[in-house]
Amino acid sequence: MPGFEVFGEEEKKEIMDVLDTGVLFRYEFGEQRRGIYKVREFEEKFAGYCGAQYGQAVTSGTAALKVALAALGVGPGDEVITQCFTFVATWEAIFDSSAMPVFTEVDDTLNMDPADLENKITERTKVIIPVHMLGAQARIEEIKTIADRHGIPVLEDTAQAAGCRLKGRHLGTFGQCGTFSFDSVKTMTTGEGGMIITDDKDLWKKMSEYHDHGHDHVKNPGARGGEGRSFIGFNYRMMELQGAMGLAQLAKLDQMVASQKETKKILRKAAAKIPGVSFRNILDPEGDSATFFSFFLADKEQAVKVNKILRQNNAGAIAFGENSWHFYPHWEHLHANATLSRSGWPFKDQAGRQRVVYDPDVLPRSSALLDRLLVYQVPVNISKERVAEITAALEKAAG
Numbered sequence: 601m602p603g604f605e606v607f608g609e610e611e612k613k614e615i616m617d618v619l620d621t622g623v624l625f626r627y628e629f630g631e632q633r634r635g636i637y638k639v640r641e642f643e644e645k646f647a648g649y650c651g652a653q654y655g656q657a658v659t660s661g662t663a664a665l666k667v668a669l670a671a672l673g674v675g676p677g678d679e680v681i682t683q684c685f686t687f688v689a690t691w692e693a694i695f696d697s698s699a700m701p702v703f704t705e706v707d708d709t710l711n712m713d714p715a716d717l718e719n720k721i722t723e724r725t726k727v728i729i730p731v732h733m734l735g736a737q738a739r740i741e742e743i744k745t746i747a748d749r750h751g752i753p754v755l756e757d758t759a760q761a762a763g764c765r766l767k768g769r770h771l772g773t774f775g776q777c778g779t780f781s782f783d784s785v786k787t788m789t790t791g792e793g794g795m796i797i798t799d800d801k802d803l804w805k806k807m808s809e810y811h812d813h814g815h816d817h818v819k820n821p822g823a824r825g826g827e828g829r830s831f832i833g834f835n836y837r838m839m840e841l842q843g844a845m846g847l848a849q850l851a852k853l854d855q856m857v858a859s860q861k862e863t864k865k866i867l868r869k870a871a872a873k874i875p876g877v878s879f880r881n882i883l884d885p886e887g888d889s890a891t892f893f894s895f896f897l898a899d900k901e902q903a904v905k906v907n908k909i910l911r912q913n914n915a916g917a918i919a920f921g922e923n924s925w926h927f928y929p930h931w932e933h934l935h936a937n938a939t940l941s942r943s944g945w946p947f948k949d950q951a952g953r954q955r956v957v958y959d960p961d962v963l964p965r966s967s968a969l970l971d972r973l974l975v976y977q978v979p980v981n982i983s984k985e986r987v988a989e990i991t992a993a994l995e996k997a998a999g
């Protein structure tokens with residue numbers, strides 16, 4: 601998964617280009633920057649790589665969600681549907697937009713279950729956020745069809761799936777927009793950073809202006825100060841050093857994915873020997889970014905037993921069913937309505953009345969599924985010795 605494994609001369613060169621100009625700001629400084637606009641170039645190249653018209657760089661993947669939700673017009677009283685297996689950032693951004701997250705079950709893709717999505721749509725649903733978790737595809741075509749039938753825009757949280765495709769088409773280009781994260785542990789990294797891609801020019805312009813205090817943007821302007829404003833915004837600007845990192849990392853993305861796919865094949869072959877094992881439903885193995893390898897055991901008891909053997913052999917897997925940052929039943933602060941707001945918002949209204957209850961037990965099918973799931977992160981640079989150690993552990997678990 602992490603792009604930091606392949607930092608090299610390319611990143612240094614891009615960074616030095618920026619330091620040589622002395623300009624860290626993505627706008628202005630016309631003369632001094634000598635034509636170097638790393639963030640702008642990164643936006644254009646990243647969008648181009650994905651096959652999208654526009655890219656909007658921001659400070660993080662969480663900010664990308666927030667800016668996209670703002671541009672899609674989400675506000676108080678609105679509901680936004682996402683899935684119960686995702687990083688907390690997805691629904692933090694929904695709350696930060698003053699809206700309310702509604703959670704669906706996940707299916708054997710480990711992503712949004714389209715049938716449950718249909719159940720959760722109400723007249724208050726303003727956006728649907730499927731997440732392409734662990735580097736592989738959600739049922740995005742089915743989800744888009746359902747959303748279209750209801751006239752609701754789809755925002756793809758593609759934070760974990762840069763470089764991942766479905767039938768040759770990049771994830772993040774199926775919905776109205778797609779958001780990416782380049783944080784320190786993502787496939788390509790700028791330390792902190794994010795991006796939104798879209799083909800909708802009006803949506804891009806709103807995102808571009810909102811993320812920059814509402815400054816009027818015609819097209820990434822160089823000069824500013826005297827221009828107008830159409831609405832209130834905020835500051836989610838990426839800086840030039842991050843843009844420089846992004847350019848170097850993007851150039852390595854396909855290579856990283858290819859290397860992960862090779863390793864994943866070997867791990868899968870070894871795990872297939874475990875009696876009762878089955879695999880995550882990867883809708884398009886060719887397009888998989890292979891950042892993770894996920895497999896199911898027959899039941900929870902076997903998953904615990906297998907992982908014990910794997911751990912004893914220095915190859916313990918991640919049990920996402922127990923993970924407190926990525927799975928709804930373990931978001932105790934959400935269930936407990938923990939908020940810094942003195943009124944209790946967003947769980948309570950200004951009069952102290954309860955607005956919503958998040959019950960940890962309402963998504964039993966996802967719990968049953970994740971309870972028997974084991975996952976390995978697939979590194980970019982992994983030694984032959986380490987691969988052999990993991991496959992030997994899997995073979996031991998096979999008995």
Ligand SMILES: *Cc1c(COP(=O)(O)O)cnc(C)c1O
Nearest residue numbers: 660661662687689759760781783
């Ligand atoms: C990492 C991640 C984010 C947030 O990205 P940051 O850049 O860390 O803010 C959002 N959604 C998912 C699914 C993620 O994995």
